[in-house]
Structure formats: structure tokens, C-alpha cells
Amino acid sequence: MSGTPARVLRSLGRAQGVVVAVLVFAGLMLLNALLSPFPLSYFDISFLSSGGATTAIAAAGQTLVILSGGFDLSAGAVVSLVNAVLASSMSPTDMDAPVVLWTAIGIGIGAAVGAVNGFFVAVLRLQPIVVTLAVMFIVQGITLLILDTPGGFVAPSLGAVFLGDAVPGLLPAPVALIGVLILLWLWLKRTSFGVTLYAIGSDVESARATGLRVRAVTFLTYMLAGGLYGLAGVFVSAQTGSGDPLVGNALLLPTFAAVVIGGTRLGGGKGGIVGTIFGAYILMIVVNLLLSLNVSAYFSTIAESAVLLLAVLAGSLSRSSTLSLRLRDLSDSLRARRAGRLVGQRARQDRRLAFTRPAERIDAPGILQSHGHTLRYALPSYACLALVLIVTQLLLGNVFDGWRYWDSLLVLSCFLIVLALGQGAVILTGGLDLSLPWTIALSGMLLTGLVAGQDSGLWTAVPLVLAVAALIGLTNGLGVVALGLSPIVVTLAMNGILQGAALLWSGGTPAGFAPPSLRWLMTGEIAGVTPIIFVMVAFVAAAILLLGRTAFGRRIYAVGNSEMAARLSGVRTGRVIVSVYILSALCAALVGILLAGFSGQASLGMGDDYLLPSIAVVVVGGALITGGRGHFAGMVGGALLLTAMQTLLAGTALPFAFRSVFFGLVILAAVIALRE
Amino acid sequence: MKNAFLAGSVCAAALVAGAAMAQDEPYDIYLSMSYIGNDWQAEAQNMVRALAESSDYADRVNLRIQVAGPNAQRQIQQINAMVQAGADAIVVYPISPTALNTVVKSACDRGVTIIAYDGEITEPCAYNVTIDQTEAGRVTAEWLAEELGGEGDIVVITGVPGTSVDTARTAAAMEVFEGHEGINVVGEAVGMWSQAVARTELSRLMATRDWSDIDGLWMQVGCYTANAMQIEAGIAPEDVLPCAGEGSNGGRIQMLPADTAVEGGAMPYAPMGAPRISYASPPYSGALALKLAVDILDGAEVPKLTTLPLPIVTSETIQLCETGSWEEQRDGCNAFQPSLVANPGWFASIFSEELPQLGLNAALVGQAEN
DSSP: OOOOHHHHHHHHHHTHHHHHHHHHHHHHHHHHHHHSSSOOOHHHHHHHHHHHHHHHHHHHHHHHHHHTTOOOTTHHHHHHHHHHHHHHHSOTTOTTOOHHHHHHHHHHHHHHHHHHHHIIIIISOOOHHHHHHHHHHHHHHHHHHHOSSSBOOOOHHHHHHHHSEEETTTEEHHHHHHHHHHHHHHHHHHSHHHHHHHHHHHOHHHHHHTTOOHHHHHHHHHHHHHHHHHHHHHHHHHHHSSBOTTTTGGGHHHHHHHHHHTTOOTTSSSOOHHHHHHHHHHHHHHHHHHHHTTOOGGGHHHHHHHHHHHHHHHHHOSTTSHHHHHHHHHHHHHHHHHHTOOGGGSOOOOOOOTTOOOOOOOOOOOHHHHHHHHHHHHHHHHHHHHHHHHHHHHHTOOSTTOSHHHHHHHHHHHHHHHHHHHHHHHHHTTOOOOOHHHHHHHHHHHHHHHHTTOGGGHHHHHHHHHHHHHHHHHHHHHHHHTSOOOHHHHHHHHHHHHHHHHHHHHTTSOOOOOOHHHHHHHHOOBTTBOHHHHHHHHHHHHHHHHHHHSHHHHHHHHHHHOHHHHHHTTOOHHHHHHHHHHHHHHHHHHHHHHHHHHHSSOOTTTTGGGHHHHHHHHHHTTOOTTSSOOOHHHHHHHHHHHHHHHHHHHHSOOOHHHHHHHHHHHHHHHHHHTOO | OHHHHHHHHHHHHHHHHTOSOSOSSOEEEEEEEOOOOSHHHHHHHHHHHHHHHSTTTTTTEEEEEEEOTTOHHHHHHHHHHHHHTTOSEEEEOOSOTTTTHHHHHHHHHTTOEEEEESSOOOSTTSEEEEOOHHHHHHHHHHHHHHHTTTEEEEEEEEOSTTOHHHHHHHHHHHHHHHHOTEEEEEEEEEOTTOHHHHHHHHHHHHHSSOGGGOOEEEESSOHHHHHHHHHHTTOOGGGOOOEEEOOBHHHHHHHSOTTOOOSSOOTTSSOOOOOEEEOOOOTTHHHHHHHHHHHHHHTOOOOSEEEOOOOOEETTTOOBOSSOOHHHHHTTOOBOOTTTOOOTTSBOOOOOTTOTTOOHHHHHHSOOOO
């Protein structure tokens, strides 16, 4: 292990993320101990260790998937499923149920779901984020079929083993369990499986070209991750002694936060489970700190976001990090400007070399030739849409014999269509915007609060709301470009900050309501057509032109295909990336305004239901989650498809559980149709 | 109980000294909320805060409010941290009725009083303050069945699937509807207890049918929105469908006779004589839980389960408040001027016989009556 000091330093540098996570954790523990009036007892340690264990175990699974370059949205749903299965099938009279058997059952269920994910991702090569999104809906539905309300029974024997003491008075069982996981991981990392996992995450094409077993390892990764979610589900069951069909769903975002705090790179190839586990415990200890410091309720999401940002930032600081690169760039260009050597300072004159000449003209390509690629990815969503429409007509009628259905469909889709432009542009550059929910809510609340129900107020309120949104987008963009943080971290933290801001601004009760003209736009009519539909037609046309025909649009695709290549071709990639986040925030603000008009007022949680659909719409519409591919027309098709599907399901008397399953199946079908 | 004993002896000492104070140090009481990103939670928080700051309680209670978010794991951790920090009592809005049992048990074992509001904690040592959700579902469904004369096609909008409150209410209502041969549930959607979601879901339901195809609605939240949508669809205010649903102020104002004069508000946030039954999980339950926690710490006998009176308001009992003071509400008013309550989705069931400290301002801005 030991070597020259340089080698030790190098390996420490490589493990910077983990080291920082451990240091932050230790610092927070110390701070907590200092603030607490009582010394930390064994009991407290035991309780702390069990409190964070579920998140830690689930996040460990998530780490594997992220290391392979994937993304698993089904993690929380699997935890709920295992909890529901255990709680509903254990016999209430059997106090000493066999722990090993039930643990194996839990892990097995998780691994089975993981195998489904793995099959679609590894064998059919579908995009992980949509596959796991669809599986998440399906699993949530199945969970509700098994257990439709909190209840059931989990034998105390499980709790005794998982929450008891491995060594009484010295080693709590959760710590031992996590220790075993870490040891297994350290072993796994050194096997050929582990090496292949990192290779796939670093560069899947090279890994394949080198002859590594990419497909088998990816499949196994998802299965292993599923098994870990299953174990987390068993742990929750042991901890709570009963079942709750929703218990795991809220774990999804914390697992991502834990992974990134632990120093694992989103996109794969770098990081590991040890850091993640500390990341998970940092998230839990923050709860205690907020209590000790008596941070008020409205500030809690802001404080948590700050911890997330600082921890990730600290983990990424180094001479080669983006932040220091940017600072160096800045000082270089300042120096160049002072010396008069900056490119922009040179006289503007044609410097083309004399022997260059215009390129030879080639024949204009045929329509199919130039648009075939777009059609290939945009059409499936429309094909699925047609199918859903036909089924709706057969089951419910009123689709093809009147305008009413179409009017509702278009009005309800308009929110997703607008979001698809912003989220779509961000995804085209290879990013992701998770700050949509509270950008929507804050914008809606600002608008209704400022206009106080008067049309005349719109003239000042709308520009102001859009300006605030632009500022939000700018901050997101700068966080990504200047600080070099992962878009997921920046926008997740922004979402928390905005939630706090919205609560502080409204005092918990959003004031005012939408002015009459805005309500008319969303619910009135011009010759039987809701006015917003005309606006949407113009919006879609403008958006297609923006992404497809302008220099800005071309640059977005260029950045998404290869940021490096785009930069070397003279695209100011930083500006492009910042602009797409601004565009996304503006679109979210527009949705906030439209939703306020639609509902007549704003409410705090009004944006919550739009985050996952906004991503689903973009991907179902044919975009590649890693960026560079996708057409807005396809995304519009995706928005219409999702809305038509929800309309169909709402019209039937099917229980919610089945609807969730169907919804997942349709998303899955749509992405299978997109398969290369 | 140690605390009861302490309180008793302090009380005796105080009597000797002739002071009115029953304790020399305020109780440390913690509030663990779940998610605060919706109107109901924010309102409940305002009322708890108002009670703690009212002159009756300001010197007696040291209240600290913390938020756990939607994640049960965090609430478990939070409650334990509160116990460690030396809480005398913990008031909880439970994220899950079952997931907290173990931590609540261990808190009880360490002598901490745990009292839950709105949702229930099934661990026997915890105190619960709630309404009878089954009763709520049954009474409202029966009202609707009666209003329709036992015949008609209805639409049902439920709450958050997988929660015990939603399951209890919906199951009870469905049982009533099944008992009436003539009542058919023609559409069912998930409303998530939000006016905004109710609007989206109703728009979807109405995409394939006409308002004239249905005869009534049973919704957990959304009657205000349903009435607004009918007005938009050109239906006259006197013809809106009977709706059994939530206790939002917008819905209450709509229930007032059409000729009632109100300050502020505009159609559809206006009186229209809508046929309604309005009920809600009252947002004052958190404040009441705080009061009971103090009572318990004082040594009073408090039953483990406090079932709040079901705040039912029908078109017959609806009455407009002028200022919204506690006295005025005690005299029977139950809807607030739109000029005072700008948000029609705001929950209006804020009156409790036992909490004279809390009027309209407590729920709106967290300010007690005294």
C-alpha cells in the first residue's frame, strides 16, 4: 500500500471526493456534538447509524448505476415495493420469522426489478433514464396493488437483527452492515467486473472496442443495484416494523445527493460507494444540525441546498477543476487585454489566406435524405399518439366527432410543450434542469401576488417575473459553467433555495389571483377554440425555428454532440450553456404564469407534477439524454402523447395502481419504438 | 410520570409564592412537520406558531419548528434528535402512520410526550388529534346521494393514493355509493388534495364527456374549481352541480346565496348559492395538539385519541364572517371575506371551541388574538 510520498499524494488526490466527504462528515459530527447539551452516547451513535442506513444502502446501489454512466429513477420505488411485499406477506403471529429468508426475498425482488432495467438498458440499449422512469411508474403501481394503505406487519426478529448490536455496547448492527458492504465493494472494485464497470462509465465505445463484456456487466450492474435497493427495503421494514406503500418514494432525490456529495461523477467512470455512504450520512446529520441551530422551517431547504453545494464544490476543488481553469482563463485574458494581444482587440480585417476558395457545390439533398434522421426519431411519439387516440375513441368515444376533446388535449398539453422547449434545450446540451418545480411555483405566485387580479398589473408583473426567472437561469448556468458543477447538483440545490424563497415571500399562503385576461387566455374561447391554442401554434413554430434554423440552435446541438469540438470550432460554449438554462427558467416561468391563469390562482406545490413529465416528454420525443440529438417537433409529439394517455386513463374507472402501470408501459413502448 | 410530578410540585411552590405562573421554566416543545410546500401545511404551521406566541402560552412554551420534508427516514432521525436535545414533548405531523412507530416508542420510553395531528401514529403510546376520516367520507357521500335523490352519474376525485386518510375516506364513500343502486361512478381521478391538480384531472375527465352527462361530484379537494369550470363552460351559477368536498374558503364563498354582498373577490370567487357540503381536516389540529401537549405536561388527563368534531358546513349552515375573530366564528360564521383571504384555496375550517387564542389572523399570518 505504501509508496513514495508522491504516490500517496496522488492517490489521495484521486480520492479527493471521498476524503472531502469524510472530512465534512467528521466536521458536522463534531459541530453537532459541540452544540448538543449532552455527550454523544453509544445509543446516539446506534440511532444515527440506523437513521442514515436506508439512504446509504439505496445510494450505494445508485452509485453502481451512475458509475456505469447510467441513471436509476426506480430506486425509491423498489424500496417501497420490498417494504410492501414484506409487510403484507409476513404472518402477524410469527414473531421469529427467519431473517435470512426474508432478507433474501427482499434482495431477490430488488434484483428482479434491476434485471428488468438491465435487460432494457444493456440488451435493448435503451436510455437508462426513460427505462427506469417507466419501471418506476410500473413498480409504484404494483406496490399499491399489493398494499394500498399503510399497515401490515414485519416480524420484530428482523428489527432485532438489523437494528440491534453486532457487538453489544461496541458495534451497532447498521454500522456492521455498512462495513460489510464497504468490504464487498472494495473487493468488487478489484475484480474484472469492477474494472469493466469503470471502463464503461469512462468511455463505453472504447470499452466495447477493447473487447470488454459491456453488455453483461451493464446488466449485472443494474441487477446488483436492484439488489441493494431491495436490501434497503428490508432495512426500512426492519426499522419501521410495518409497511407503507409510499415510504421509499421520497428517497430518490436524497440518493442522488448522497452520490454526488460522495464525489462520484455523474456520467460515470469516477467515484465509488465509500464516498456515497458518507454522503448519505452527511444528509442525515444535517437534520440534527438544523435542529441544534434552530434554523426556522422556511429556511431549512435553503440550508440543505447550501450544504449540498458546498460539499460538492469542496470535493471538486483542485488545480485542474473547472473553477480554477475559469479563473486562470480570466486572468489570462485580462493580461492579454493589457498587453493589447487579445483577439478582440486586433483590427477587423479579412485575414483569409489567399489560396482558399469557396467550397464546391453539391446537389441539394432530397427531403427524406435531409430530414430522414429527424423523422426517424420524431415519428414514434406520433405513432403512439395515434394509437392512444384510437383506443380512446373505442373506449370513451367523442374523440373524432368533435372539437371538445382536441381543445382539452391541446390546452392541457401546452404546459408540457412549453417546458419541453426549455428542458429540451438543456438536455440537448447534455444537461438536466431539476429546478423547474419551484421556478414554476415561484413565478406563478409572484405573478398573482403582483397583479392582484388586475389586468393593468400584467404589464409590469410579467416582465418582472420573467426577469426573476432569467436571473434564476443565469445562476444555474453560471453554476454549471463557471463552477464546473454537475447540472443535477446545481439545479437540485436551486430548487431547494427557490422553495425556501417561495415560502418566505408568501408566508405560506400565496396571495392574489390571476387577472381576467390571463384567465380568458386559458379558459375563454374564440370561435369555440381556447385562445392559448393559437398562442401555442405560434410558440411551436418559433421554437422549431429557434432550435433548427438559428445559429443559437445549431450551437446547442454542437455543444451537445461534443463540447470540446464545439469550443475548438470557435463556439463560445459557456455562453451557449448559460443561455439554455436561462431559456429553461423562462419557459418554466411562462408555465407558472399559464398555470396561474388556468387555475385562477397560484399554489405552493403547483409545479411538483411537472418535473418528471418534462424529462419524459423530451426523451419520448426522440431526444438523447446525453445531448446532441432530438427535434422539437418530436417533443411536441411526446407532450401530446403523455397528455392523451393521461386523458384516456382519467376517463376509465381503472384503479390508480393500474393506471400507473399502464402509464409506465406506454413510456416503455415509446422508447422501444425509438430503438436504433 | 416525572414531568407531571415536577409540574405539580412547581405548581404548589408557585401557589405558596402567590404567583400565577404554574411553572418556573417554559416547556421545550418541538414540532416536526413533514412537507411545507402546500397551503394546508403552511396554515397549520401559522396556527401552531400563533398559539405558542399568544400571551397565554408565550411564557409557558419554548416552541421550535423543524421540517422533515417528504422523507420518513428524515422524520425518524429528526424525532430522535429532538429527544436527544431534551424535548419535553414533540408535536408531529406524521409522514407515515406506521413508519415512525419504533422511534416514537423509544421516545416514549425516555419520558417524552408524543402527540400527532391530522395523520395518526399507530404506536399505542402516542397521542393523536384527528378527525374521523371514515365518517367524513361516509357523511359527505350520503349527502350527495340524498341531494341526487339516490340516482345519477357522478365523478369522484380522490386524494393522494397510498395514504391512510385517502383510503379511509374513499372506501367509506364508495361503500355508500354502492349501497345506492341508482348512483353510478362514471369517472374517477386522483386529485392529490390540490385545486390545481383537480382542475387538470377534471379537464381530462371532461375532454370526453359533457357537464350535462354527470349529475354530481364527490371530491376530496376541488369543488371550488369544479364550480369555476362549470361557470367557464357557460353554465348559470344557479345550475351548478351538487358537489361534496373540501372546506376551502373559495368553496364556502360560492355556497353563500347569490345575492350576498361580499368585499373583494370576483367570479368565480363569489357567492352563487352552490349546492355543497363542505368538510376538511381542520388546520387548527396542530395548534390543538400543542395545547394538549402542554395540558399533558401539566399533568392533566388527556385521552390518547382526540377525535375532532367533523367541521361540516352545508348550504343551510353557511354564514359569512365580517372580521373573522374567534368570537364571531363561535357565533356561527364559517366563511371569510375574499378581501381578507385572497387565496380561494385557503382552508376555512379554522374554528375550535378550545382555542380562543386563534382567529382568522392566526391562520393567515400567525398572529394570535391576544
